[in-house]
Amino acid sequence: xxxxxxxETGTAYWHGFLxxxxxxxxxxxAEEDDVLKAWQGLGYYSRARNLxxxxxxxxxxxxxxxxxxSASLRKLPGIGPYTAAAIGSICFGESVxxxxxxxxxxxSRLFDIDLAIDSPAGKRAIExxxxxxxxxxxxxxxxxxxxxxxxxxxxxxxxxxxxxxxxVHCTSRAAGTAKQRPVKHGKMTVKxxxxxxxxxxxxxxxxxxxxxxxxxxxxxxxxxLAADVxxxxxxxxxxxxxxxxxxxxxxxxxxxxxxRVWSGPAGDASEGLGDSWRWVSWSEAxxxxxxxxxxxxxxxxxxxxxxxxx
Numbered sequence: 001x002x003x004x005x006x007x008e009t010g011t012a013y014w015h016g017f018l019x020x021x022x023x024x025x026x027x028x029x030a031e032e033d034d035v036l037k038a039w040q041g042l043g044y045y046s047r048a049r050n051l052x053x054x055x056x057x058x059x060x061x062x063x064x065x066x067x068x069x070s071a072s073l074r075k076l077p078g079i080g081p082y083t084a085a086a087i088g089s090i091c092f093g094e095s096v097x098x099x100x101x102x103x104x105x106x107x108s109r110l111f112d113i114d115l116a117i118d119s120p121a122g123k124r125a126i127e128x129x130x131x132x133x134x135x136x137x138x139x140x141x142x143x144x145x146x147x148x149x150x151x152x153x154x155x156x157x158x159x160x161x162x163x164x165x166x167x168v169h170c171t172s173r174a175a176g177t178a179k180q181r182p183v184k185h186g187k188m189t190v191k192x193x194x195x196x197x198x199x200x201x202x203x204x205x206x207x208x209x210x211x212x213x214x215x216x217x218x219x220x221x222x223x224x225l226a227a228d229v230x231x232x233x234x235x236x237x238x239x240x241x242x243x244x245x246x247x248x249x250x251x252x253x254x255x256x257x258x259x260r261v262w263s264g265p266a267g268d269a270s271e272g273l274g275d276s277w278r279w280v281s282w283s284e285a286x287x288x289x290x291x292x293x294x295x296x297x298x299x300x301x302x303x304x305x306x307x308x309x310x
Contacts, residue, residue: 028056028059097127106149110169198257222294
């Protein structure tokens with residue numbers, strides 16, 4: 001949670017999760033929709049799904065006891081090398097390097113590594129160098145110290161080298177290359193995607209569709225996409241909410257919302273909507289797990305729907 005939001009925001013979610021699912025057995029028994037709803041607003045919903053999968057695997061394959069080594073932790077869904085090493089070292093005293101973005105920056109400058117960190121050779125060089133620094137005594141404190149140095153001192157643009165406890169050992173400081181480290185190949189390509197939605201409603205109820213897996217917002221609930229709605233289904237009634245741009249890690253989404261009024265029986269709409277849809281009240285729809293992009297315009301769309309009810 002803390003990787004994608006402010007500490008105070010993530011803390012509120014954390015306490016909410018613990019209150020609802022106080023043990024790993026409780027979480028393992030949870031429904032995916034309930035977990036996604038509790039996660040709503042944080043983004044990166046695959047992490048919530050992996051959290052649930054991992055809890056279920058810990059209960060079914062490990063007797064409810066969390067694995068204690070980075071190698072075994074990496075076998076759990078959603079736990080990669082950094083997270084596994086952080087848990088293994090901080091929680092269980094395993095002597096292994098936890099290499100996040102901050103540590104990559106510190107290590108690349110400390111050893112003056114001129115290989116691109118987004119290349120296989122560069123990644124290996126960083127990981128190997130980081131491993132040579134980890135002590136057998138209190139490795140968790142070491143890893144947290146390295147992260148803090150990267151976050152507070154060895155900053156991306158303006159490192160405060162004079163305050164760094166590693167300054168006398170820093171090769172790039174001696175060589176005058178600190179501001180050129182780490183080296184990167186280039187920026188990530190962002191894909192642009194148009195997503196026109198249809199808000200099909202009779203004023204009191206609205207059609208909601210569960211997004212397919214895998215894909216954008218997999219398993220979450222949205223209004224149906226215009227491409228999935230028969231052109232004669234419902235009477236066009238203008239925009240349901242303002243169009244806007246929504247930025248994800250790898251995509252820039254252009255969202256629009258057309259309001260269509262439905263006056264027939266709910267069952268008759270199924271032929272034009274396909275599978276995985278629900279015809280529910282607006283209050284019931286609001287309880288479904290939906291992406292932040294839907295939350296942004298929810299009130300506006302609901303008010304637009306209320307105006308068509310007679």
